[in-house]
Amino acid sequence: MKVNTERRRERIDRGIKIRTDGIYAMMSWRELCYLSAPRLVLIAGMLILPLVMPGMYWQRVITITCIYALLALSFDFLAHFVGLVCLGGAFFVGIGGYMAAILNTSFGLPPLLTIPLATVIGAGVCTLLLLPCLPLRGVYFAIVSLMYPLFAARVIEAFDIFGGTDGILGIDSFSNQWVEQYFVIGVTLLFLFGIRRLVNMDIGLVFRGVKDNDQAIKASGMDITRIKAMAVFIASAMGCLSGACLVHIYMWSGISQFALDFSILPIAATVIGGGGTLVGPIIGCLILVPISELLRDFGTLRIVFYSIILVGFIVFRSEGIMVYGQRKYHQFERWRKV
Amino acid sequence: MTEEPILKVQEVTKTFGGIIALNRVSFDVHEGEILGIIGPNGSGKTTVVNCITGFIKASSGRIFYRGKDITGKAPHKIADMGVTRTFQVMRPFYTLPAYKNLVIPLFSPRAKRTGGWRGGGKLGDRNTVSIDILEEIGFERDSFVPYKITSALPTGYLKRLELARCLALKPDLIICDEIFSGLSMSEIASMVPLIERLQMDGITLIMIEHRLRELFRVANRIMVLNFGEKLIEGTSEEIMADERVKEAYFGSENVEEVMDHA
Numbered sequence: 001m002k003v004n005t006e007r008r009r010e011r012i013d014r015g016i017k018i019r020t021d022g023i024y025a026m027m028s029w030r031e032l033c034y035l036s037a038p039r040l041v042l043i044a045g046m047l048i049l050p051l052v053m054p055g056m057y058w059q060r061v062i063t064i065t066c067i068y069a070l071l072a073l074s075f076d077f078l079a080h081f082v083g084l085v086c087l088g089g090a091f092f093v094g095i096g097g098y099m100a101a102i103l104n105t106s107f108g109l110p111p112l113l114t115i116p117l118a119t120v121i122g123a124g125v126c127t128l129l130l131l132p133c134l135p136l137r138g139v140y141f142a143i144v145s146l147m148y149p150l151f152a153a154r155v156i157e158a159f160d161i162f163g164g165t166d167g168i169l170g171i172d173s174f175s176n177q178w179v180e181q182y183f184v185i186g187v188t189l190l191f192l193f194g195i196r197r198l199v200n201m202d203i204g205l206v207f208r209g210v211k212d213n214d215q216a217i218k219a220s221g222m223d224i225t226r227i228k229a230m231a232v233f234i235a236s237a238m239g240c241l242s243g244a245c246l247v248h249i250y251m252w253s254g255i256s257q258f259a260l261d262f263s264i265l266p267i268a269a270t271v272i273g274g275g276g277t278l279v280g281p282i283i284g285c286l287i288l289v290p291i292s293e294l295l296r297d298f299g300t301l302r303i304v305f306y307s308i309i310l311v312g313f314i315v316f317r318s319e320g321i322m323v324y325g326q327r328k329y330h331q332f333e334r335w336r337k338v
Numbered sequence: 339m340t341e342e343p344i345l346k347v348q349e350v351t352k353t354f355g356g357i358i359a360l361n362r363v364s365f366d367v368h369e370g371e372i373l374g375i376i377g378p379n380g381s382g383k384t385t386v387v388n389c390i391t392g393f394i395k396a397s398s399g400r401i402f403y404r405g406k407d408i409t410g411k412a413p414h415k416i417a418d419m420g421v422t423r424t425f426q427v428m429r430p431f432y433t434l435p436a437y438k439n440l441v442i443p444l445f446s447p448r449a450k451r452t453g454g455w456r457g458g459g460k461l462g463d464r465n466t467v468s469i470d471i472l473e474e475i476g477f478e479r480d481s482f483v484p485y486k487i488t489s490a491l492p493t494g495y496l497k498r499l500e501l502a503r504c505l506a507l508k509p510d511l512i513i514c515d516e517i518f519s520g521l522s523m524s525e526i527a528s529m530v531p532l533i534e535r536l537q538m539d540g541i542t543l544i545m546i547e548h549r550l551r552e553l554f555r556v557a558n559r560i561m562v563l564n565f566g567e568k569l570i571e572g573t574s575e576e577i578m579a580d581e582r583v584k585e586a587y588f589g590s591e592n593v594e595e596v597m598d599h600a
Contacts, residue, residue, distance in 0.1 A: 202441050202464055209431050209442045216429040219391070220443035221417035221507055 007335045017330045042279065043189060050181040059181060063249060065289040066184040067242040072266035072281030073191055074238035080276035081199050082231040083211030088145035090262035092239020093246065094152055096122040100244035101168040101253035111172055115244045122240030127233045134228045146263065153258035167254025171247055184245055188282065191238055196278050207231055272313045274320020283321055342405060344369045344511060344542050350399035352385055359385045361566045362399065372543045374557035376550060378586055382566040383546045384426055387513050391423045392416045418448045420510035424500035424517055432489040436477065439488060439499055440468035443506035452508035475502045476532060494525040511542045518549040526552055562586065
């Protein structure tokens with residue numbers, strides 16, 4: 001292979017990107033649009049999605065997509081901003097789901113109350129249960145967190161608690177399809193922009209510090225385990241919220257909520273969308289979940305095609321769609337002589 | 339001296355497997371002084387720091403800070419009490435701008451308590467305090483240096499950043515692990531007054547150093563470690579005159595003689 005040694009590609013920030021970095025962005029409409037257009041396109045696109053979907057089936061797919069998107073967001077936050085690679089997404093979903101189901105069927109609370117309660121209490125429970133594992137790092141934490149959903153499913157099955165293998169039936173649904181969709185889309189957008197704000201605040205810097213340099217955090221007089229627990233609380237709140245929404249959508253809660261799909265698919269979406277961008281995982285979900293539905297026609301070959309698409313993305317766009325997109329948006333490239 | 343020492347290290351031993359890194363090392367540090375710790379490579383200097391600051395647990399022995407036993411406490415608790423350290427291998431937050439490095443220690447409970455960060459306003463309060471601390475430590479306020487991304491800073495500034503991270507906590511005791519190493523002569527020359535000013539501000543310092551000339555200039559007392567044992571403690575003149583120190587540093591023809599002394 002001939003390597004081109006005379007020329008190299010140079011990337012330069014667009015002038016408009018630099019102009020919009022500070023307060024000067026307010027000076028012209030063009031700069032304001034440059035800043036807000038990507039965000040507005042995302043928000044508008046998400047809000048229009050249910051309206052343009054043909055039929056109930058695809059509208060339901062959008063809802064499920066958003067549920068996965070919340071999980072992917074929680075994974076991305078933990079993995080890329082706190083340094084905890086958590087494979088326990090399914091655990092969060094299961095805890096949130098069962099919590100909402102029990103609050104609804106045993107205490108008769110309406111979905112309006114069960115969802116926020118399940119989110120907060122579920123997140124508390126998840127954080128407490130994960131607390132002993134928080135000193136672990138890297139692949140060790142990943143493996144231990146993977147055990148949690150498997151463990152929970154087996155416990156429910158073996159002790160026949162919470163309806164055992166039948167699950168909990170007769171859970172209230174949302175009042176109608178539109179409420180369901182716009183609620184889920186709304187919370188997804190809310191958490192997306194909320195987490196984005198959070199990671200850029202001072203506490204967000206501390207979270208990122210834990211990921212890059214935990215010794216310096218210790219030397220700064222801060223308890224790493226406490227900071228990690230806070231981050232896990234935030235992430236598991238997102239997971240529990242998606243679980244609580246899920247049981248109200250399906251009107252059923254069962255051990256399939258601890259299925260590994262809820263752990264694995266968000267990771268795939270993060271890889272495709274671009275880790276560390278927060279919006280990337282959501283875009284990844286918007287691609288992956290509908291694709292997996294489309295591939296249902298292929299029956300048993302579905303997983304094969306699904307894997308091919310995943311491998312293709314990883315080989316040809318390993319940085320992720322969002323990282324690639326951001327680069328193209330903010331910078332231009334040119335060849336220059338060396 | 340009759341007053342209670344600020345830090346009292348009693349018979350601290352640390353073994354890594356079969357290797358004895360520290361063997362019954364005892365010393366006191368008094369309020370407001372600068373204690374220098376020197377010794378050849380591998381003599382256990384950094385291990386002493388790690389034991390005091392809780393990054394590793396001493397195998398035996400006790401460490402008291404202001405009369406309170408801090409042996410085996412978690413590093414963040416010791417830092418919270420006011421014992422801070424710099425790292426020999428600098429550990430800044432490379433991806434952040436320099437001044438944002440200090441936002442992190444300013445977020446700690448101790449900084450909130452000691453008023454390093456005076457609560458209140460929503461916007462940029464910690465940032466303002468960070469820039470103030472950085473100016474104190476020699477980052478020119480009006481230049482672009484405090485705003486530069488940390489990974490682009492030269493070693494001299496990174497060492498200062500390490501010290502600034504300690505100062506953000508309003509510490510009583512700073513342990514500097516080789517803060518002069520890797521610096522040019524002019525960088526060291528600008529660092530020495532900084533150390534002297536810290537002492538004037540009432541901060542006690544323990545300095546681990548290889549640059550003896552600069553250390554002898556600032557330190558009140560010197561302790562020499564060799565093979566994990568304390569050889570001698572005294573003023574710089576006493577240290578310079580001591581035969582065992584010379585042997586430890588320059589080697590001896592007779593190996594057995596060194597072993598006897600060590």
